[in-house]
Amino acid sequence: MFFKPFMLLCVFAALRFTAAAQTWIWYPGDYEIWLSNQMQNRRTERGTFYPVFWKADSHYPLVDFHREFNLAQPETVAICAEGRYNVKLDGKAFPGTPQAIEVPAGKHKINIKVFNQATPPAVFVKGITIRSDSSWQVTFEDKEWIDETGKASDLSATIFKHAGNWNFNDPAAMPSAYRLPVAPVAATSAEKTAGGLLVDFGKETFGFVKLHGVKGKGTVSLYYGESREEALDTAASETFDRITIDQLNASDTINPHSKALRYVNIVADGNVQLDHASLLYEYAPLEDKGSFRCSDGAINKIYDVARYTLHLSTREFFIDGIKRDRWIWSGDAYQSYLMNYYLMNDNETVKRTIYALRGKDPVTSHINTIMDYTFYWFMGVYDYYLYSGDKDFLVQNYDRMKTLMDFVWNRRNKNGLLEGLPGDWVFIDWASGLSKKGEISFEQLLFARGLETMALCADLADRKQDAAQYKAAAAALKQKLFSIYWSNEAKALVHSRVNGQPTENVTRYANMFAIFFGYFSEEQKKEVKASVLLNKNVPEITTPYMRFYELEALCALGEQNYVLQEMKNYWGGMLKLGATSFWEEYDPSKKGAAHYAMYGRKYGKSLCHAWGASPLYLLGKYYLGVKPTAPGYAQYEVKPVLGGLKWMEGKVPTPAGNIELYCSEKEIKITSPAGTGKLIIASKIKPVCKEGEVVSKGNNVYELTMEKNKEYRILYKAI
Amino acid sequence: MFFKPFMLLCVFAALRFTAAAQTWIWYPGDYEIWLSNQMQNRRTERGTFYPVFWKADSHYPLVDFHREFNLAQPETVAICAEGRYNVKLDGKAFPGTPQAIEVPAGKHKINIKVFNQATPPAVFVKGITIRSDSSWQVTFEDKEWIDETGKASDLSATIFKHAGNWNFNDPAAMPSAYRLPVAPVAATSAEKTAGGLLVDFGKETFGFVKLHGVKGKGTVSLYYGESREEALDTAASETFDRITIDQLNASDTINPHSKALRYVNIVADGNVQLDHASLLYEYAPLEDKGSFRCSDGAINKIYDVARYTLHLSTREFFIDGIKRDRWIWSGDAYQSYLMNYYLMNDNETVKRTIYALRGKDPVTSHINTIMDYTFYWFMGVYDYYLYSGDKDFLVQNYDRMKTLMDFVWNRRNKNGLLEGLPGDWVFIDWASGLSKKGEISFEQLLFARGLETMALCADLADRKQDAAQYKAAAAALKQKLFSIYWSNEAKALVHSRVNGQPTENVTRYANMFAIFFGYFSEEQKKEVKASVLLNKNVPEITTPYMRFYELEALCALGEQNYVLQEMKNYWGGMLKLGATSFWEEYDPSKKGAAHYAMYGRKYGKSLCHAWGASPLYLLGKYYLGVKPTAPGYAQYEVKPVLGGLKWMEGKVPTPAGNIELYCSEKEIKITSPAGTGKLIIASKIKPVCKEGEVVSKGNNVYELTMEKNKEYRILYKAI
Structure with missing residues (x-):
C-alpha cells in the first residue's frame, strides 16, 4: 500500500550516501521466512500453482528497531525504511516521517518503528556513528504504554533480538526487491521437430527462456525437459509455460518464470514465428572456496558434477532440486x-x-510435516555453530529450538518413544516396502541425537537447567533404545518395535547413523559393518540421500577404499547414463527412460537434486580428512586417507580462510590459517617433518600439532 | 504482487453472476486481524505515525478451502480468489488458474488453495449448488503429502475451521478493498481568524475534510479540534494533516486521512486560496434496532448523545475513541x-x-498488554454467545481461549494469585494514586470470572475435562480471594495484599464487580452498598469507564432512582459543558479548557469515547430491564424499573427481532418475537393481565410468563 512511496524516497536519499558500513536490518528470521514464501510459492506443475502443504508463516508486520550511541560530535543521520515509520530520539518522536535527523553530541537512544503488512519491516540508517547493523536491537512488542500522566512504562520485560541482515548495503537495494542475478547463455544446439523447435543447452541448467525474433499472433508453449524425452513428451512433461504473443514486428520475449531444464521444446500455434532461443541463467552468486583434485579422473568428474549439482540447488535457500518442488x-x-x-x-x-x-x-507439525526432518533441523543448528563459530545465531534461535523440542516431547507415547501420530509423516527414505509402523529405531536414534544437541545448545545459551534436563533425557533414551532394538542374533539394531515386540527386520538406517553418532561400542561397530553395511541381504539403498549416510558410516569405519569404488559405481553410473547433474534417485537395475519416472509419473524424478552431491562432503571430510573439533575451527583435525588414490589435493574452507592440503602415498603438504590443528597420519614408519614435532600415538598412528599460517611438509609411508 | 491481476479477472467474472447466496470467505479471524492492522496503524500524533505497542499478527498467507457437494445435475462453477490459487476436484488439480470449472453430477470434493502474503487469502465461488459460505472448511496446513508412488497421505489429522465471512456478497467487492462508506456533510459555520479559517461542523464528527475551490501553490494545514481551543492551538492540537497544493485553477481537494473533529482550523501558506470546506463523514453503516424514550427530557438527551457517541466509536471495529488512539x-x-x-x-x-x-x-502478553483486559476478553466471548446464541463462534474460538488462559495460568505467583509481572500492565482505571502493587483483589476477581467463563465455554465446546478443571479452579480461587480480601471491619473487599499483608485501602473496583458477578451474600451486598458504593470517603470514580460498572452494581442492588440522578449529574454535566459526544474522563471539579487535558497534554483527552455511552446499556438492561437468561434470548427476563421516571418505552433487539416495551407507573405493554420470557413486576397490588397469568412470587413480586409474538397489557401499581 504505502510502502511504494518510501522506495522512491530511498532512491533519492541514496545520492547522499557513500561508503557501506551499514546495512538493511530486520527482525531476525522475518525476511528469511518472507523470502521463502516467495520462493516456495513459485512451484507449478504443468502450469498449475503447487504450494507447500505445511504452515506458511509471516513476518511481524510491526517492528521496533533501536540502539544506543554515544556521539562525540553532532551528526546528521539519514533514514530509509520499508514501510510506514516513525523515529524517536531518547523517547521523543520527530514530526512526520523524517528522511534525515540531526542528533546532538552525547549519549542517545534512537528508535525506529515500522509497519509493513506486505513485506518485512526493514530499516537502513546512516550517520557517521549511527548506522544500522546487526548490533541494533529489535522487537515485535515494545510494550511502551504510558500512564494517565503521560509517563512511559519502565517494566516492559520486552525480549529484544539482534537485528537480522544479509548483504543489502545500499539504501537503494531494498530487501523486498531482491532477485537472484542472471547471465545470458546460448543454446548448444537446436533441431526442428514435428511439433516445434527442440533447443538443447547441453547440460542441466536453470533460468528464464528468452525467445529471439518473435512475431505473429498466438501462443508459444515452452515444454521443459531435464531429459530429451521429457521435453518432447508434451502431454507428460512436468513443467511448461505458455506465452501469449501478439506483435507484428519481430522482437525478443523473456518468459517471466525461471525453470529447470536441459532441453526446451518450443511449440507455437497461430502464425507465431521465432528465430531462436537462449537462456537467462539464474543463479546464487556464491564462489567456491573448497576444492578437490586427485589422481583418479573419474572421481574428479564426479566431484565437478557434484559441485554443479549443489550450485544449481543452492538458490535463495538450499532447495531439494530445481525441477519440481524447489522447496x-x-x-x-x-x-x-x-x-x-x-x-x-x-x-x-x-x-x-x-x-x-x-x-x-506455535509449532503445529514436524518440520515439513516429517518426523525425521525435525531432528535434522536441530542437528543443522549445532553443526552450523561448529563449522562457523557463530554463537549468536544459536543463542538467538534457542527459544525456537526449545519450543520445537517441546512439540516433539509432547508427542511421545506411553513408552516415552516416538511413533507416527496422525499428522506425522515418517519418511526415512524413498524405499518401497519400508515399514513406517510402530516405534521405529531410526526415529528414536534421531530423537536421542536431537536431545543431545539441545543439551549442547542450552548450555551455550546459558540455560543450564535445560541443559541438564536434555542431557539426562538423551542418556535415558539412548539406553532405552539399545535395550529395545539391539539384537544379539542379528548383530544389529532392528528396524522397529510393533505392539511391544521388536521386529526381526534389519534395515541400514539406524545402524549407519549409530556409527557416526558414536553410539556403538567398538565391538558393535565391527559386527554392524559385517552384518549390515557390507551385507547384501540387507535391502540396498537407492537414493543418494541415504547413500550419503551409508558411505559416511563406512568412511567413519575406515572403509575409504570400498567407498571410493562405490562412488565410482554409483555416481559414475549416473554419469555413464549421460547425467550432467546428480539425481534424486538412481537404481542401476533400471533401463532407459524408466530412470526418469517417480511418484507414478513418467518424468516425476528430479535429475538435479542437492542430495546427489554428497561426494563433496565425503571427499572433504573423509579423504582430505578435515573437520572442526571446536567451534569455527578454533581446533580442528586433519586425517588424510587416500583410500586407493595415488594423490589428492584440495582446500577446505574455515572462517579464517582455507586449509590447503596435498597428500600422496609418500608426502603430505599442509597450511592452515585457522586455530590449532592436529594432523593425524597412519603410517608404517614414523613420519618426518622439519616444521613440527611428530608424536607417536601407538598402533602406527602419528600426530603433528600445527600452528596457523605455517607450511608443513611431512614425509611418510601410509599403511 | 500477483494479486492485482486477479482483481481484474474478478471484475470481469462479476458480469456472469446474478443472485447473492454466496459470499467471500477466508480463514476465520484472518481478515479481521488483517483489517485491524490496517485500521490501528492509521493513528498519527501531530503528523507522526503512532502504532500499537503490542504484537501485531498476520493472516495465514497460504490457505486451503474445501467442501463436499452432491450435485443432481452437472454445473458450471465460477471462481474468484484474492491471491494466487489452484483448484482441485476430488483431489485432481485443474490446469492453470481456472475462473470457471465444470463439475459433473454426483458427490464431489472441491478444494481451492490460495497464497497471498499482502492481504488475506479469500475465495468467492458461485455455481448453482457449489457456493462459498461459512459451511466451507479451511486450514492453513492440509498436510497432503504423497509417497514415492504418488499416493496422497490419509493420516493428516488436519484441524479444519468453518470459513470466516462478512457481507462481501459480490465477487467485485474484494474483502481487501473494503472501506467504510462516506456521506457529504456541510459545515455549520466558518469564521476567519488571524491565522486562517476556523470551520465548525456543529458537533463531534469524523471524516475526510474536503476543501472547495482550492488554488495556488503552497501547503494547507488542517488543525483538528474536538474543541475550539484545540483547533486554534496549532502548536498543541493532537492531530493535523498537511496538504501540498500546486494548481492554477480552482478545484476541490479531499484530504486522504479521516480524522475526528468538530472544528478544523485551516491554515494556508504560500499563495493558496480556498473557497470553503465540507466533510465526507465516514461511518459504519449500522442501523439502530434498540431505542429508549422516557418522561425525562434530560435522560432522552443523554440517551441520544450516548447513541451518537457509540456510533462514532463503532468503525471497522469497536474502538476506544475517535480522536487519538482509534485502537x-x-x-x-x-x-x-x-x-x-x-x-x-x-x-x-x-x-x-x-x-x-x-x-x-503464541500468546506473548496480556491483551493490549493489560492484565484486566485479558479477562474482559473471555467475558466478551461468553456474553456474545448469550446475547446472540451463536455457538459456532465460541466453539471455533475455544482453542485460542484455552491458550490465552494457559498464558494467565502460568503467570500465577506462589500463592496462586496474579500480580503484575514485568510486561504486565495492571490498569484497572485511570485514577491518580491508585495502587497497582502486590496482589490486587480486583484482578483476582476478574481471574475467577475468567475461569468460570472458561468452564462454561469448555462445556459448550465439548471439552468436559477442561470444564471440570476450570470449574474447580474458579471455585478454589473465589474461596481464596474472599478469605484474603474480605474485611469484616471495612465491610468490604480491600484493594490489595502486599508482602502477604492485606492493605486497609478500600476501593470501589472489586466491590462493585463482586455485586453483579453475584459473588457476595445478600448480607455482604447490603454492607458493601453502604460501606463502599454510597460512601463518599471511598475515592470517587472519574471515568465513565468505571462509572459503567459502578452504576451497574447500584442498579443490580435496585438503586435505579439514585442511578438516574447520577446519570443526570454526570452525563448531564458533560452536556452542560457543551459536549456533543461523551468523554474519556470527566471530573466535575475541573474548569474550562482544563477538561480537555490528559496524559500531560493540553488536548490529550478524547471527547468522544465509547465507554462514555454506558447509559445505552444501563437504560436497556436495568430500566427497561431486558436481558437474556438463555443463549440468543431462547429464554429471557424483563424486569422494568422506572427509577423515578413517569413512563418509558423502548425496544431491545434479540436475534428474532425486537422486544417492545412501554411502562408507566400504572401500565406495562410488551410484545416479543423471541423465545420464552418472564416479565417480573414489583407491585403493591396484584397486576392484572388479560393475555396471560400473573403469578405471585411473594414480597410484592409478580411474574408473567410470555409467549412470543403476543401483545401483553398489564395494569399494576409499582412499589
Whole structure:
C-alpha cells in the first residue's frame, strides 16, 4: 500500500550516501521466512500453482528497531525504511516521517518503528556513528504504554533480538526487491521437430527462456525437459509455460518464470514465428572456496558434477532440486549445509534456510510435516555453530529450538518413544516396502541425537537447567533404545518395535547413523559393518540421500577404499547414463527412460537434486580428512586417507580462510590459517617433518600439532 | 504482487453472476486481524505515525478451502480468489488458474488453495449448488503429502475451521478493498481568524475534510479540534494533516486521512486560496434496532448523545475513541459489546473485534498488554454467545481461549494469585494514586470470572475435562480471594495484599464487580452498598469507564432512582459543558479548557469515547430491564424499573427481532418475537393481565410468563 512511496524516497536519499558500513536490518528470521514464501510459492506443475502443504508463516508486520550511541560530535543521520515509520530520539518522536535527523553530541537512544503488512519491516540508517547493523536491537512488542500522566512504562520485560541482515548495503537495494542475478547463455544446439523447435543447452541448467525474433499472433508453449524425452513428451512433461504473443514486428520475449531444464521444446500455434532461443541463467552468486583434485579422473568428474549439482540447488535457500518442488526440505537442506562447509562455505544461505524451515511459533507439525526432518533441523543448528563459530545465531534461535523440542516431547507415547501420530509423516527414505509402523529405531536414534544437541545448545545459551534436563533425557533414551532394538542374533539394531515386540527386520538406517553418532561400542561397530553395511541381504539403498549416510558410516569405519569404488559405481553410473547433474534417485537395475519416472509419473524424478552431491562432503571430510573439533575451527583435525588414490589435493574452507592440503602415498603438504590443528597420519614408519614435532600415538598412528599460517611438509609411508 | 491481476479477472467474472447466496470467505479471524492492522496503524500524533505497542499478527498467507457437494445435475462453477490459487476436484488439480470449472453430477470434493502474503487469502465461488459460505472448511496446513508412488497421505489429522465471512456478497467487492462508506456533510459555520479559517461542523464528527475551490501553490494545514481551543492551538492540537497544493485553477481537494473533529482550523501558506470546506463523514453503516424514550427530557438527551457517541466509536471495529488512539482496547470494547446488544445489536462488529483483540498464538502478553483486559476478553466471548446464541463462534474460538488462559495460568505467583509481572500492565482505571502493587483483589476477581467463563465455554465446546478443571479452579480461587480480601471491619473487599499483608485501602473496583458477578451474600451486598458504593470517603470514580460498572452494581442492588440522578449529574454535566459526544474522563471539579487535558497534554483527552455511552446499556438492561437468561434470548427476563421516571418505552433487539416495551407507573405493554420470557413486576397490588397469568412470587413480586409474538397489557401499581 504505502510502502511504494518510501522506495522512491530511498532512491533519492541514496545520492547522499557513500561508503557501506551499514546495512538493511530486520527482525531476525522475518525476511528469511518472507523470502521463502516467495520462493516456495513459485512451484507449478504443468502450469498449475503447487504450494507447500505445511504452515506458511509471516513476518511481524510491526517492528521496533533501536540502539544506543554515544556521539562525540553532532551528526546528521539519514533514514530509509520499508514501510510506514516513525523515529524517536531518547523517547521523543520527530514530526512526520523524517528522511534525515540531526542528533546532538552525547549519549542517545534512537528508535525506529515500522509497519509493513506486505513485506518485512526493514530499516537502513546512516550517520557517521549511527548506522544500522546487526548490533541494533529489535522487537515485535515494545510494550511502551504510558500512564494517565503521560509517563512511559519502565517494566516492559520486552525480549529484544539482534537485528537480522544479509548483504543489502545500499539504501537503494531494498530487501523486498531482491532477485537472484542472471547471465545470458546460448543454446548448444537446436533441431526442428514435428511439433516445434527442440533447443538443447547441453547440460542441466536453470533460468528464464528468452525467445529471439518473435512475431505473429498466438501462443508459444515452452515444454521443459531435464531429459530429451521429457521435453518432447508434451502431454507428460512436468513443467511448461505458455506465452501469449501478439506483435507484428519481430522482437525478443523473456518468459517471466525461471525453470529447470536441459532441453526446451518450443511449440507455437497461430502464425507465431521465432528465430531462436537462449537462456537467462539464474543463479546464487556464491564462489567456491573448497576444492578437490586427485589422481583418479573419474572421481574428479564426479566431484565437478557434484559441485554443479549443489550450485544449481543452492538458490535463495538450499532447495531439494530445481525441477519440481524447489522447496526447502530439512533432510535435504541438512546435507546441503554439510556439503556447503566443504565447498562455498556460505553462512548466510545456511542461516536463511534454518530460519525458513523453522518458521514461527506455535509449532503445529514436524518440520515439513516429517518426523525425521525435525531432528535434522536441530542437528543443522549445532553443526552450523561448529563449522562457523557463530554463537549468536544459536543463542538467538534457542527459544525456537526449545519450543520445537517441546512439540516433539509432547508427542511421545506411553513408552516415552516416538511413533507416527496422525499428522506425522515418517519418511526415512524413498524405499518401497519400508515399514513406517510402530516405534521405529531410526526415529528414536534421531530423537536421542536431537536431545543431545539441545543439551549442547542450552548450555551455550546459558540455560543450564535445560541443559541438564536434555542431557539426562538423551542418556535415558539412548539406553532405552539399545535395550529395545539391539539384537544379539542379528548383530544389529532392528528396524522397529510393533505392539511391544521388536521386529526381526534389519534395515541400514539406524545402524549407519549409530556409527557416526558414536553410539556403538567398538565391538558393535565391527559386527554392524559385517552384518549390515557390507551385507547384501540387507535391502540396498537407492537414493543418494541415504547413500550419503551409508558411505559416511563406512568412511567413519575406515572403509575409504570400498567407498571410493562405490562412488565410482554409483555416481559414475549416473554419469555413464549421460547425467550432467546428480539425481534424486538412481537404481542401476533400471533401463532407459524408466530412470526418469517417480511418484507414478513418467518424468516425476528430479535429475538435479542437492542430495546427489554428497561426494563433496565425503571427499572433504573423509579423504582430505578435515573437520572442526571446536567451534569455527578454533581446533580442528586433519586425517588424510587416500583410500586407493595415488594423490589428492584440495582446500577446505574455515572462517579464517582455507586449509590447503596435498597428500600422496609418500608426502603430505599442509597450511592452515585457522586455530590449532592436529594432523593425524597412519603410517608404517614414523613420519618426518622439519616444521613440527611428530608424536607417536601407538598402533602406527602419528600426530603433528600445527600452528596457523605455517607450511608443513611431512614425509611418510601410509599403511 | 500477483494479486492485482486477479482483481481484474474478478471484475470481469462479476458480469456472469446474478443472485447473492454466496459470499467471500477466508480463514476465520484472518481478515479481521488483517483489517485491524490496517485500521490501528492509521493513528498519527501531530503528523507522526503512532502504532500499537503490542504484537501485531498476520493472516495465514497460504490457505486451503474445501467442501463436499452432491450435485443432481452437472454445473458450471465460477471462481474468484484474492491471491494466487489452484483448484482441485476430488483431489485432481485443474490446469492453470481456472475462473470457471465444470463439475459433473454426483458427490464431489472441491478444494481451492490460495497464497497471498499482502492481504488475506479469500475465495468467492458461485455455481448453482457449489457456493462459498461459512459451511466451507479451511486450514492453513492440509498436510497432503504423497509417497514415492504418488499416493496422497490419509493420516493428516488436519484441524479444519468453518470459513470466516462478512457481507462481501459480490465477487467485485474484494474483502481487501473494503472501506467504510462516506456521506457529504456541510459545515455549520466558518469564521476567519488571524491565522486562517476556523470551520465548525456543529458537533463531534469524523471524516475526510474536503476543501472547495482550492488554488495556488503552497501547503494547507488542517488543525483538528474536538474543541475550539484545540483547533486554534496549532502548536498543541493532537492531530493535523498537511496538504501540498500546486494548481492554477480552482478545484476541490479531499484530504486522504479521516480524522475526528468538530472544528478544523485551516491554515494556508504560500499563495493558496480556498473557497470553503465540507466533510465526507465516514461511518459504519449500522442501523439502530434498540431505542429508549422516557418522561425525562434530560435522560432522552443523554440517551441520544450516548447513541451518537457509540456510533462514532463503532468503525471497522469497536474502538476506544475517535480522536487519538482509534485502537481496539479490550476493556473499552467489552463495554461497546454490551451497549451494542441494546442498540445496533450487530454481531459482526462484535466477532471482528474479538478476533482482532485475541490475535494469534503464541500468546506473548496480556491483551493490549493489560492484565484486566485479558479477562474482559473471555467475558466478551461468553456474553456474545448469550446475547446472540451463536455457538459456532465460541466453539471455533475455544482453542485460542484455552491458550490465552494457559498464558494467565502460568503467570500465577506462589500463592496462586496474579500480580503484575514485568510486561504486565495492571490498569484497572485511570485514577491518580491508585495502587497497582502486590496482589490486587480486583484482578483476582476478574481471574475467577475468567475461569468460570472458561468452564462454561469448555462445556459448550465439548471439552468436559477442561470444564471440570476450570470449574474447580474458579471455585478454589473465589474461596481464596474472599478469605484474603474480605474485611469484616471495612465491610468490604480491600484493594490489595502486599508482602502477604492485606492493605486497609478500600476501593470501589472489586466491590462493585463482586455485586453483579453475584459473588457476595445478600448480607455482604447490603454492607458493601453502604460501606463502599454510597460512601463518599471511598475515592470517587472519574471515568465513565468505571462509572459503567459502578452504576451497574447500584442498579443490580435496585438503586435505579439514585442511578438516574447520577446519570443526570454526570452525563448531564458533560452536556452542560457543551459536549456533543461523551468523554474519556470527566471530573466535575475541573474548569474550562482544563477538561480537555490528559496524559500531560493540553488536548490529550478524547471527547468522544465509547465507554462514555454506558447509559445505552444501563437504560436497556436495568430500566427497561431486558436481558437474556438463555443463549440468543431462547429464554429471557424483563424486569422494568422506572427509577423515578413517569413512563418509558423502548425496544431491545434479540436475534428474532425486537422486544417492545412501554411502562408507566400504572401500565406495562410488551410484545416479543423471541423465545420464552418472564416479565417480573414489583407491585403493591396484584397486576392484572388479560393475555396471560400473573403469578405471585411473594414480597410484592409478580411474574408473567410470555409467549412470543403476543401483545401483553398489564395494569399494576409499582412499589
